[in-house]
């Protein structure tokens with residue numbers, strides 16, 4: 165419980181999210197018990213659908229923001245609200261994150277949130293990115309990413325926050341932190357997360373070169389834990405979850421905290437400085453130019 169509280173206290177705008185969330189187990193913001201009961205098993209908001217099976221204690225969160233589940237400010241806010249609702253519900257012990265979009269898990273941060281925007285907007289956006297990472301990386305739930313499509317940059321980051329990753333065996337899909345390819349730099353907590361996942365040397369090369377890995381390559385370096393046929397990603401995630409839930413929650417949670425707390429603490433203690441760094445970096449003319457070139461390349465590639 166102490167760990168649960170300690171982890172919760174890390175999240176800067178959890179109070180804000182709590183006000184927006186409903187059906188909280190602790191009953192803080194429960195406008196109507198009937199509505200809360202109805203929404204307990206299934207809820208759909210604009211960009212996120214949650215199926216919560218109370219008999220297993222496992223929720224599946226589907227990202228459904230066409231065309232590519234890019235992580236916009238709205239998307240991230242909604243994602244965190246849904247996450248916090250599940251986190252507050254003690255009967256929810258496991259979370260599987262997946263995509264409803266064909267071919268894409270998530271295209272990463274929404275570039276349009278960083279291109280041609282005011283410093284204030286960029287700051288607000290970055291705080292939401294931090295919040296997603298803090299909440300996911302410190303989650304008390306067992307978390308599995310069912311990566312059923314490409315997962316570059318912020319999409320890869322999101323999947324790395326999970327305890328376990330299963331990817332579809334399709335050589336057209338790729339995963340990795342490709343930020344340098346856009347002329348931008350993954351911040352220290354992206355770097356720490358990939359180091360914690362694949363080790364220092366592999367992370368160094370992957371980050372500097374902005375490498376995107378095929379599913380089999382990702383498996384080889386430990387960026388994902390399992391590669392399975394495309395139509396079996398979700399069922400495999402559900403099966404894998406039983407192994408994670410067979411471990412007593414408190415033991416798994418405390419161990420997770422032991423492994424991740426130093427990394428989490430680094431960002432929690434420097435959030436404002438990290439936001440300032442990001443804003444001054446991303447609003448530079450040269451960086452804006454790199455983003456424009458990359459956006460044009462994306463459009464051309466499409467044509």
Ligand SMILES: CCC/C=C/C(=O)SCCNC(=O)CCNC(=O)[C@H](O)C(C)(C)COP(=O)([O-])OP(=O)([O-])OC[C@H]1O[C@@H](n2cnc3c(N)ncnc32)[C@H](O)[C@@H]1OP(=O)([O-])[O-]
Nearest residue numbers: 231234271272273274275276314316317318348349462466
């Ligand atoms: C310091 C900061 C750290 C940064 C971290 C990041 O995550 S940076 C992010 C790094 N992310 C990347 O480098 C990933 C870039 N994306 C891709 O590589 C591919 O889109 C794909 C492989 C994800 C999907 O391929 P596919 O053939 O299925 O799809 P498609 O390519 O045809 O795209 C469809 C539409 O979506 C648009 N759009 C796409 N991504 C983004 C985005 N992130 N944002 C906004 N928009 C995006 C695309 O322009 C197109 O728009 P249109 O013309 O319809 O108006």
